[in-house]
Amino acid sequence: MTQLYRPVRGRSVPMPGGQPDWPEEGRAIDPNSAYETRLVLDGDLVPVSDDKAEPKNGKTP
8 A cells, every 4th residue: 555645734845846735635755756755754744644743843834
């Protein structure tokens, strides 16, 4: 089963190329995309099952 990722609470994640922001309900990342991989590594996207995830700096934008 594919892991779905969603933005961390209180954060919207813009997508390049005029695409809509990352969906709140989550979607799978493209592992070949450096941008999407970086979003996960930086903590901007979290697994959908991680309901208690907060922004790394503790603030909402």
